Amino acid sequence: MKLGDIGEFGFIDRIAQGCLVGEPSHVVRGIGDDAAVVRCPHGLLLITTDLLIERVHFLRPAISPTQLGTKALAVNLSDIAAMGGTPCDAFVSIAIPAEVPVEELDGIYDGMKALARRTGVNILGGDTTRSSQDLCLNLVVTGFVPEGEALYRSGARVGDRIVVTGTLGDSAGGLRILLERLELPHEVAAPLLAAHLEPELYLEEARLFATSGWAHAAIDLSDGLASDLGHVCRASGVGAVVDVAALPLSAELGELCRAAGGDPLALALGGGEDYRLLVAVAPEGVEPLTRSVAAATGRRLYEIGEVVPGSGIRLRHPDGRLEPLTLSGFDHFAHR
Ligand code: ADP
Ligand code: MG
Numbered sequence: 001m002k003l004g005d006i007g008e009f010g011f012i013d014r015i016a017q018g019c020l021v022g023e024p025s026h027v028v029r030g031i032g033d034d035a036a037v038v039r040c041p042h043g044l045l046l047i048t049t050d051l052l053i054e055r056v057h058f059l060r061p062a063i064s065p066t067q068l069g070t071k072a073l074a075v076n077l078s079d080i081a082a083m084g085g086t087p088c089d090a091f092v093s094i095a096i097p098a099e100v101p102v103e104e105l106d107g108i109y110d111g112m113k114a115l116a117r118r119t120g121v122n123i124l125g126g127d128t129t130r131s132s133q134d135l136c137l138n139l140v141v142t143g144f145v146p147e148g149e150a151l152y153r154s155g156a157r158v159g160d161r162i163v164v165t166g167t168l169g170d171s172a173g174g175l176r177i178l179l180e181r182l183e184l185p186h187e188v189a190a191p192l193l194a195a196h197l198e199p200e201l202y203l204e205e206a207r208l209f210a211t212s213g214w215a216h217a218a219i220d221l222s223d224g225l226a227s228d229l230g231h232v233c234r235a236s237g238v239g240a241v242v243d244v245a246a247l248p249l250s251a252e253l254g255e256l257c258r259a260a261g262g263d264p265l266a267l268a269l270g271g272g273e274d275y276r277l278l279v280a281v282a283p284e285g286v287e288p289l290t291r292s293v294a295a296a297t298g299r300r301l302y303e304i305g306e307v308v309p310g311s312g313i314r315l316r317h318p319d320g321r322l323e324p325l326t327l328s329g330f331d332h333f334a335h336r
Helices: 003-015 065-082 102-119 171-177 186-197 203-212 223-235 250-259 266-268 284-297 329-335
Strands: 025-030 044-053 086-097 122-131 135-146 161-164 214-221 241-245 277-281 301-308 311-318 322-325
Touching: 003 122, 025 171, 044 065, 065 086, 065 102, 065 203, 065 214, 065 277, 086 102, 086 203, 086 241, 102 122, 161 284, 171 186, 171 250, 186 241, 186 250, 203 214, 203 277, 203 284, 214 223, 223 241, 223 266, 223 277, 223 311, 250 266, 277 284
Parallel strands: 086 122, 241 311
Antiparallel strands: 044 135, 086 135, 161 277, 161 301, 214 277, 241 301, 311 322
16 A cells, blocks of 8 residues: 555554553643643653664665664664653654555554553654655654753763663674675574664663662763763763773674674774663662662663773773773774
């Protein structure tokens, strides 16, 4: 079925089903009027948006419609988590080339709605238009965080430990499998592809960090550790030392690099789209936070370094040698 068969309004009616999670008390009007109407929460309102363009941010043949819809929402939820917040509502704008089957659009919305239900997010509106060539998908997601609990990039303090919520570089490994059409055993390829196509979310961790008082700064890792930790350092007016030996690298990423070349460390430092949280935590908070995260989610935290005076990031090698990490500085790891 083509979009032309049902028209823009037929499409909106079709996707408008199942956009609310129960009967959310803050929603006065969702889809169906000229604007959504919500009651403002007490505290701070978070607003984030991400734009995904076919062939720039995703390859339509390489990602299923369900995965695309899920990921489009997930990357926005990750931004809300990085602020320490709880997500509330989503707005979805989509530009659709004429040849895209309606069933593919259904798949995108199925993925998005399934994740929205799991995370208590209501889809309250959006816009629908034709596109001459590429599929474009833009989401706006709102969230909420009580005053005093928001985590900013600018709060890191000298002495804080740097923790991340998962392994690094797996998403970049998954992208390599897609781009280089690597043939790897299923048990190696599957988790790396999943990391790229279906990123994990850390919404529960985000609230534990935000309410603990020990977390001083946070960011989600969308552009790679080197780049994103660099943002925290600049915003906070501090430097960072990262222990190479402490970087959490998955066995699968090691397998990929053994089979196809490259260095896992380069992917961990420079690879984008891991969507782990990186948090600067007071030293005394690392152990209790690790325990409460394990109790709440069964997952763990990885301490990878510390916040130091000065500026810039340095890598500490196992022999104690310190090496400055510049944005392009990790390139050489790829060729060792
Ligand atoms: P208007 O022309 O006044 O902007 P539209 O006809 O574009 O209104 O939209 C009608 C309703 O459908 C609005 O509530 C809008 O937010 C919602 N809507 C339109 N497109 C989408 C979409 N792709 N996903 C979710 N809601 C949508
Ligand atoms: Mg209108």
